Structures are given as structure tokens and as C-alpha cells.
Amino acid sequence: MIPALSPLAAIVVACLAGGMLAIVAAAGTLALHSRWISRLVSFAVGALLGAVFLELLPHALEHGSTERVMGTVLAGLLLFFLLEKLVLWRHSHGDPDVPDTAGVIAHTHSHGADGGRSGLMIVIGNSVHNFCDGVVIAATFIANFALGTTTALAIIAHAIPQQVGDFAVLMHSGYSRRRAFAYNLATGMATLAGGLAGYFALASMQQILPTVLALAAASLLYVAVADLIPSLHRHPAPAQTAVQVLLIGAGIAVIAIVHYALEP
Numbered sequence: 001m002i003p004a005l006s007p008l009a010a011i012v013v014a015c016l017a018g019g020m021l022a023i024v025a026a027a028g029t030l031a032l033h034s035r036w037i038s039r040l041v042s043f044a045v046g047a048l049l050g051a052v053f054l055e056l057l058p059h060a061l062e063h064g065s066t067e068r069v070m071g072t073v074l075a076g077l078l079l080f081f082l083l084e085k086l087v088l089w090r091h092s093h094g095d096p097d098v099p100d101t102a103g104v105i106a107h108t109h110s111h112g113a114d115g116g117r118s119g120l121m122i123v124i125g126n127s128v129h130n131f132c133d134g135v136v137i138a139a140t141f142i143a144n145f146a147l148g149t150t151t152a153l154a155i156i157a158h159a160i161p162q163q164v165g166d167f168a169v170l171m172h173s174g175y176s177r178r179r180a181f182a183y184n185l186a187t188g189m190a191t192l193a194g195g196l197a198g199y200f201a202l203a204s205m206q207q208i209l210p211t212v213l214a215l216a217a218a219s220l221l222y223v224a225v226a227d228l229i230p231s232l233h234r235h236p237a238p239a240q241t242a243v244q245v246l247l248i249g250a251g252i253a254v255i256a257i258v259h260y261a262l263e264p
Contacts, residue, residue: 057073076214
């Protein structure tokens, strides 16, 4: 199947549509019961794992040596561990009670509880995170249209519960719902900025794409394993675990279906 869009056009559409869709869906999800957020997280875990093991790593290994790709994944995991440690250290020196994704709904009533400190950190951190997502989207579309599509879907899947948490933290910091939406909308544009920067930086540097794809795989794998899966362990009941497993499988299945539908 030959894509109708050029890589640059596909990157712009994916970044704009993905960022806006995640924010709008997250805003609507805030009105739902917290168990639906947990279900979204389960689906996101499957989508991220599917993107890593069915798309990103196979493409990286296809164009780069096994030692280089796997070494980059290992280094990437350690890098993201250190970066998250830095963020957690900053949080512990500002607001030690920042609500997490799994418990966001329970905290939204505490308006102004921290004088806006955690809200400001969310705006800055979300902008950097979205910029990196844009770079990942650009790198994957440059490598392969199907790879870019499935990776963008996986990023959107994990961005929705992330945006729910961001909305809750902003309101916890004293922002109104409208202002929180406006800030998240603005930070969503960082995805497009990252996509454009990634495209113009990587379009003529095909030789480093395996390394970039390996770093992208490490990023998504770290989010799934270190950030999302631990939140699922807060619901250990057998019935809830069964639902989580089914939704993780559904996330993997969606990535697999899109992969086979778009492959030539």
C-alpha cells in the first residue's frame, strides 16, 4: 500500500491530530469514573509494547547492527531512568504530593493546594515530553509510513491518560478547567515543533535512523514498564487483573492489525 501523504505531511497531520485528539479525549475522560482511566492505561501499555516489539525494534534491527541497536536501547533505558530521577528530585523539592495518573480524579478538588508550583512543572515537563514525542513520530515516518502510523497511535494511546493526569495536577494547582485546557493545548503544539525539528534534522541523515529508532523504542518501553505498569499493580484483584490483561492484549492487537493493514 503506497501512502498518499509525503513524510513531512504525514508528520504534521500525525502531530496535530495526535496532540489535539489526546487533549480533547483527556478532557472528556475527566468526567468519567477513575476505573476508566485505569482501563485506558492498560490499553496504552499494550499499544506501547506492540509498537516497540512489532515495529520499532524490528525496523531498527533491519537497518542497523544488533549490537548497536540493543546497546542503544540499554543506554536509552538508563538515560530515561536518570532523567526521571531528576524530575522526581525536582518534584520532591517543590510539591511532595503531586497526584499520579492512577489517582488523578481523587485529587482534582484540592484547588490551589500548592500555589501553582506543580502546575508550572507540568507545563514545562509536558512541553519537553511532547517535543520528544514529535521527534519520535518524525523519525518513524521517515523510516516507514506504516511504522510512523503505528508509533503515532501508540503515542496517542499513552498520551490520553497522561493528559488526564496533567489536567488534574493543573486544577490541583489552582487553574480553572478552561485555563488548564488552554495550557495543555499550548503544550500540545510542542509535538508539532518536535516533529518538524526531527524531520529537518533526520531527513538527510538516514545512517543514524537505527540509533534514533532504538532510542524511541527505549523511550516507549520505559514509559510502559516503569510508569504505566506499576500503576496497574495498585489494582491487584483477579477480576481487575483479567480486565487489564485483556486490554493490554487489545492494545497489542490494534498495533498488529494496523501494521499488517499498512504493510505493502
